[in-house]
Amino acid sequence: MKITNNRLVSERASEIVIQESTTNKGGEITPNFIIIHFTAGRGAESSVAWFKDPMAKASAHLVIGRDGKIYQLVDFNLKAWHAGVSRWTDTSGLNGNSIGIELDNPGRLTKVGDKYLSWFKKEYPKENVIEATHKHEKTPTYWYEYTEAQIESCFEVCKLLLQKYNIQDILGHDDIAPYRKNDPGPIFPMESFRSKLLGREDDTTDIYQVTTDNVNIRRGPNTEFDSYGQLNKGMKVEFIKSENGWSFVYVLEQPSNGLEPTYGWVKGTLLSKI
Ligand SMILES: [Zn+2]
Structure with missing residues (x-):
C-alpha cells in the first residue's frame, strides 16, 4: 500500500482498499495523532453505511473489517468526526489533529447463561471471546477478539501514516475520552503497536x-x-x-x-x- 493525495492506494492483490465518501467531515487538518477505535457495530459494511449517513454525524478516516479489508471514508488531511469531546495533554478536541481508525468489533460482550452477547443482542462464539480487565476498570469483562488480518492491516496503515505525516503518538479513544469511551479496549495490542511503530521499547508507564x-x-x-x-x-x-x-x-x-x-x-x- 501507499498513500497518494491523502488516500490509501493498494499495490498488491492481497491489499484491499475501498474508497468511499461521506459528507460527515470537516475542513483541513494537520494530523499529529492516530486514534484507534472499535465500531461497536454489526459488521464493517454496516459501520461504513452508518458513517455515510448524515444522521450519524459521525465518521472515521478508515474502517477495517475482520477480513483485513480497508474502507476509506475521509481523506487523511480532512477532519473526520470520530473523537468527540476529548483531550490529550494540552490539546482538546482531537478531531482537529488526528486520524481515526475504526476496527469492526461489537465491543464489550455480556455473558448471559453460557452465551456471550453484544449490546445489540447478537451471540458471539465462545472461542473468540477474551476475558480481560479494561485499564480504567477493576474487574474483568468479556471482549470479542480482533482478527490477525485486521490487526495486520491496521499495523500496515499506521506504519504508512507515520512515514507520511508528523504523527507524535498512537492512542485509543479510551485514552482521549477515558470516562466516556472504552474502545479499542484491553484486547487491542496498543503497547506492541506503540513500541514497534514509535520505537518506545523502554516506554514503561509509571x-x-x-x-x-x-x-x-x-x-x-x-x-x-x-x-x-x-x-x-x-x-x-x-x-x-x-x-x-x-x-x-x-x-x-x-x-x-x-x-x-x-x-x-x-x-x-x-x-x-x-
Ligand atoms: Zn471510538
Missing part, C-alpha cells in the same frame, strides 16, 4: 498512588493555579512529566467528587510510586 485524601489537581504546576478536582488516598495516576516539584499526571480513576480532571498537576510529594 503509575503512582495518591498518598493522602483531598489532594488538589490543578491546571498548572503551583498553588496559584485553579484546583479542578480532588483525589483521594490510594487513587492511581499515570506520571507524564514533572516541573518544579509538581507532577503532570493522567488520572486513571474517576474522582469521587464527580469532576473529570483527566489531566492535571499534583504536588509531587503527595504521590508515591507503585
